[in-house]
Amino acid sequence: MVRRFATPRAWTAQAVPPQPFRLGNRIPNEFYPTPPEATRALLSVEAFDGPIWEPACGKGAIAKVLTDHGHTVVSTDLYGYGFGESGVDFLRQREPRAKHIVTNPPYGNGLADRFLHHALTLAMRTGGKVAMLLNLASLCHPIRTAEWQSAPPARLYAIDDIVCWPEGGEYGPPPPYFTKHRYVWAVWTPEHAGPAAFWWLSGADYR
Numbered sequence: 001m002v003r004r005f006a007t008p009r010a011w012t013a014q015a016v017p018p019q020p021f022r023l024g025n026r027i028p029n030e031f032y033p034t035p036p037e038a039t040r041a042l043l044s045v046e047a048f049d050g051p052i053w054e055p056a057c058g059k060g061a062i063a064k065v066l067t068d069h070g071h072t073v074v075s076t077d078l079y080g081y082g083f084g085e086s087g088v089d090f091l092r093q094r095e096p097r098a099k100h101i102v103t104n105p106p107y108g109n110g111l112a113d114r115f116l117h118h119a120l121t122l123a124m125r126t127g128g129k130v131a132m133l134l135n136l137a138s139l140c141h142p143i144r145t146a147e148w149q150s151a152p153p154a155r156l157y158a159i160d161d162i163v164c165w166p167e168g169g170e171y172g173p174p175p176p177y178f179t180k181h182r183y184v185w186a187v188w189t190p191e192h193a194g195p196a197a198f199w200w201l202s203g204a205d206y207r
């Protein structure tokens with residue numbers, strides 16, 4: 001199966017200091033942490049039989065849940081949040097750091113597409129799974145249809161009622177439009193071919 005998932009766009013990595021959130025702004029560095037219930041929900045339906053790389057770990061929201069469930073986790077991020085190894089641009093990594101990859105990637109400027117393409121390329125070498133928390137709307141967009149068809153995930157899990165937003169008041173509460181975002185866990189396995197299976201998960205069941 002040919003795995004192509006690329007829409008590279010011009011992008012430069014720069015740490016951006018926190019700034020007051022305004023409508024339409026993106027949070028600096030695309031830092032939208034994953035609530036723990038989202039990862040617990042994933043682990044209720046997916047098993048990982050070896051070490052896991054969280055290559056955009058942020059403050060460790062996903063990595064901590066994986067570790068709590070007994071997994072060995074390698075945590076890296078391009079930026080520093082006091083968790084894991086910082087200064088690691090996932091898109092420039094040529095060697096896999098663990099068998100499986102699980103992350104909620106940065107979305108803006110085509111980064112989610114680039115992360116996915118790169119994760120699938122690395123996982124082909126390890127025989128591991130790739131699980132990405134993506135915007136549900138990304139499943140249905142003209143720029144991606146061919147890519148979804150050529151490299152379909154094994155499973156898709158729509159997950160309701162989660163909000164990926166930094167706690168602590170730095171940016172205030174999530175704006176109302178943001179709470180309407182819907183997410184999906186997409187899981188690629190090395191042996192999969194053909195249509196993806198689709199299932200539903202509820203964030204409230206894992207809070």
Ligand SMILES: C[S@@+](CC[C@H](N)C(=O)[O-])C[C@H]1O[C@@H](n2cnc3c(N)ncnc32)[C@H](O)[C@@H]1O
Nearest residue numbers: 031032033034056057058061078089090104106
């Ligand atoms: C949506 S946040 C998710 C953080 C974490 N995965 C979680 O679920 O809480 C995206 C993360 O990607 C990181 N990031 C952005 N560009 C990156 C890159 N090129 N390589 C590695 N990490 C990157 C950001 O610093 C941020 O922590």
